[in-house]
Amino acid sequence: MSSVIVEIRAGTGGEEAALFAKDLFRMYSKYARSQNWKETIFDLKESDLGGIKQVVFELANGDVFSKMKYEAGVHRVQRIPKTEKSGRIHTSTATVAVLRKPEKAEININPNDLKIDYFKASGPGGQYVNKRMTAVRITHLPSGIVVTCQTERSLQQNKESALEFLKAKILEMEELKNLEKLSKERREQIGWAKRAEKIRTYNFPQNRVTDHRIKKSWHDLDKILDGDLEPVIRKLQQSFG
Secondary structure (H helix, E strand, C coil), rough: CCCCEEEEEECCCCCHHHHHHHHHHHHHHHHHHHHEEEEEEEEECCCCCCEEEEEEEEEECEEEEHHHHHHEEEEEEEEEECCCCCCCCCCEEEEEEEEECCCCCCCCCHHHHHEEEECCCCCCCCHHCCCCCCCCEEECCCCEEEEECCCCCCHHHHHHHHHHHHHHHHHHHHHHHHHCCCHHHHHHHHHHHCCCCCEEECCCCEEEEECCCCEEEECHHHHHCCCCCCCHHHHHHHHHC
């Protein structure tokens, strides 16, 4: 069993990037259901037109990391936005971070290193979440990492989820430091760990998904975005081991 915390952020492309981030979130949610994984949303910030600026969620109850680790990086979409009147194809991006959830003894945090703020939640959850100070923001002072959680109705639940997210971020930071110490050849083999790397393009006019790391395309974009990600994941596992 290996849980992960996934963070999807809209990249370049404005509102279209936020709509693409929502498509990616839907894809992973459907894929998670097909794998019988449990999904827990930690934080969700929506855009004005119903897209997603940022979403943080946990996937658990299975060997999640061995499959989801290949999704980390920059995802690019090429399509005609609904807001585009001239029919011009736009290119937008979203970034996906896949953080391994640490084991209990793996990351220890000094409570004195934390600044914890409480505020009223906004977004999903209806009016109920806005009536009480249930949302949590935690700042890790030594690293400057800031995490928030506001989707649970309980302040304690949000605090616990935020701490789990923070530990995963600190673990990622430490693993990236270790990665920098490795040889260039070894770093290239572990390319999935680089969040800034462009890994995949979703081309709507050609109904094509291309993974640039293994230079392979699939011509069933609709099915893949509908959660049929297993053929892609399997090919990546075969290529990278």
